[in-house]
Amino acid sequence: MSDVLVINHLKTYFKTKHGMNPAVDDISLKLQMGKITALVGESGSGKSMTAMSILGLIPKPSGVIMPGSEILFEGKDLTTLKEREIAKIRGNKIAMIFQEPMTSLNPVYTIGKQLTEPLRIHQKLSKQEAKKVAISYLEKVRIPDPEKRFNNYPHQLSGGLRQRVMIAMAMICEPKLIIADEPTTALDVTIQAQILSLLCGVQKDLNTAILFITHDLGVVAEISDTVCVMYAGQIVEQADVKTLFEKPMHPYTKGLLKSLPRVDDDVTELYSIKGMVPNLIHLPKGCRFASRCPEATAICHQEIPPREMISGDHEVFCWLPRKEATNV
């Protein structure tokens, strides 16, 4: 199984008036060909910033990728590439789908012009050739009447259709990796399901890796192969989807799972994790989740927890496994 993209110790910090904000703080993860990796977390946990770091689109000059970070893609470290070089990768070998289909398309240009743009930039196709390819992709994402839609403006399309266009646009250069940043959050539930199944189909077709960013564990269970749970800029637990849902280790993951509404449960009130995400500029000394953690002990507040490998690829960033080991 080959890794498409490897992130090692990625740190993306933001300069603010009050000090450095470690939006992404030492993240390592691998994305494999043909697999969907979900990145789960609350808003503000650094999911989207991880994605933006991969594409080199961190807002400058406030955002900085710290030295020591590595994002390896096809043997190159993306963090060291020049703007021109990384631009050749964007939309070509790594494409992105955003969460706001309503506003992610330029209102003053036709769907066709925007859809063919990656082809025209990266593959230098002529207008006619690009149009042919684009229409075939519009068909692939099951947009009815693609010839007509090609000449439409974004405002003439519904949200679901626009997201299909966005997916077609991401696919059009047959990228190695697609980053989907909450692609279904802004859509109706029924359309969400359609878009998700479409995305899975695309992934099977092209055998791409997908980094799926979401806060919705339900969606994660449905489509992903591997899951990374992010909290306050760090990955707190990483496992394949089955393990994570069956044997979650980190109290934060457990909390997230408990807060999912279940059909088989009779609980009247939904569980919610108490407290709020700590201020990233003035971080606590020990574990970042300690103040909200139901299982925290003294050491959790004092020292940064170790990264514990539980089994094969199940990694937890927590004191719990060690404590259990000593108790038993």
Add this chain to the structure above:
Amino acid sequence: MRYILKRLLTTIPIIIGVSFLLYVMLNIVPGDPVALMMGEHINPDTIERVRARMNLDDPLMIRFVKYLLDALHGDFGYSYKLKREVSTLIWQAFPNTLILAVSGALVSWIIGIPAGIISAVKKNTWIDYAVMTFALIGVSMPVFWAGLLGQYFFGLKLQWLPISGFDGLNIKYIIMPAVVLGWSAAATIARLTRSSLLEVMSSDYIRTAREKGLLRHQVVVGHALKNAFLPVITVMTIQVASLLSGAVITETIFGIPGIGRIAVSAIQTRDMPLLQGSVMFATVLIILGNLLADILYGFIDPRIKYH
């Protein structure tokens, strides 16, 4: 097309309303307008004739309708002070005002748009601060004062340009009035272009364009400018009116025989038909200009037609 038609239909009542308001305001001046116009020593016969010519014996509404119908045929009445048809005077002055306004507008675009773009692209650098400081100075400077400064420094001290006067399309005489007139509009356009471009640059579709692999400058040119110009265009059209207002003053300073000069001198000599004609002409021109710009806007923004 329906959009254009709709805009046309809403414009007509506004033109009628504007004319009516203007007519009423100018015709409620106390005293006999004829006596006011002609001075004291005129014989009653003349007064009678003039009153008949101006339909003064009819009720106000009838007079207004008659005036409007005449105006539609290009007849704005007769200036007794200058002993000429008002329309003749207006048509003589109009090209001069047009030259001044168009060159002023050009100046404002040529300076304002690039300045705004540069300022936005180089946000928070010294270039940005310099441009924005100039813009703030620009919007705070009274036109007439800027005109006098120009005359003093470029006309008298440096002797680069003629101090005043007008000679058709002779560029030497146009430069200074055009810059004075366009300067503050340029400042406005620069500020607006900057903020509009910055706002567009932070929008989702610009991020999409960047994600496709376009470089920053390609995104600015290819994706952002067209969107950023939409509000700028709106303002430019509104500015047609302010350019015309500014032209009144600029014409007075530089001695340009345009419509503004006519209106000002008509007030000073209390030449009512001339004032009425020139103001009405200018206002209707502005309304039509706005209409034209709205239609143009519809062509640029695809969303307009379908709303």
Add this chain to the structure above:
Amino acid sequence: MSDWITTMRNSSFGPFQRKTIRYMHEIEQQIEGSNAEPDIKNATREDENNLLEDNSQLSEKQSDKEPDKMPEDQDDTMIAADSIWRELLQSIYKDKKAFVGAILVIAFVIIALGAPIFAPYDPYEVDMAEMLVPPSFVDGAAEMSDNSYIIGTDFLGRDIMSRIIYGARISLAIGLIPPLITLAIGTLLGMTAGYYGGKTDYLIMRLADICMSFPSLLLAMVVMYTLGASLFNIFIALSIVNWGGTSRIIRAQTLSLKQKEFVEAARSMGVSKWKILWRHIFPNCIPSLIVLFTLSVPEAIMSEAGLSFLGVGAQPPMPSWGLMISRGKEYLFSSPWVAITPGIAIFIVVIAFNFIGDGLRDALDPYTKHD
């Protein structure tokens, strides 16, 4: 988005007509919430980023909050006048530009009010022997006259400094009174139109359209023709010419406020229409009115100067700044100080108000800030 308004502060003439059109356009867009507009939703894009950046402030604020002041307890029916003023002062204090502007404006007000104290000479005193004496710092000045005039004398031997100081009174009054009357008319008509709707609305808004179609300088000139050229009539002209823009903005706000729960609640309890307008709707329009006011003060001052410059405003021997420039321009080439110096006064006052306007708009305008 907010900058659109600033930028509308445009040229010389045409009291707030232009920028209010833009401003109003914006508000209407937001209120109608046309989804296709990119600018409304783009806030979400930077969400993640903002959230991160604001995290610290947010938690600080949370911890600062006393328990009895939790958000639910806050009465959202109106913005407390107290908080408006505090925000206003805070924003002036935080923003350096606005701070400088505020100091200049305060100085302007003090000078205007205390003109007899500050003016070195009688502004009306004609002295043909002291005609066109240059400013005291210019070389030849001492030879021309025994008296020292800071910025010289005009063509009638009057001290220009004293005239500018007295002229500040005219500009102050012009800057305050017509904009206030304009806002009052605009608010009244705008609220009426927005609240009553139907024919009333249609009539008022068409009238506003008509008024706004005129280039406002020309309209003011026509009013001056009808009333006759005098300083007092400028007050009238500038007061009645520009209400259109205000009324549109207030109407738009009234329309949106009308549907808010607290107005519905008041109505269901049988509160009278005027009371609802005055007690519930008007207070929520105050922030916009303050912004409009700061924008219209410099425009009014410029308009008066322009009208007086054209000879259709203040009449001699009034020390109106515009009139002084107009009368001095005949001596521009021999004695430039006569015409140039009053212009500096106008420039400083206008730029001071523009500084404040820039800062206030960001702080106070609910429509450009949070929505």
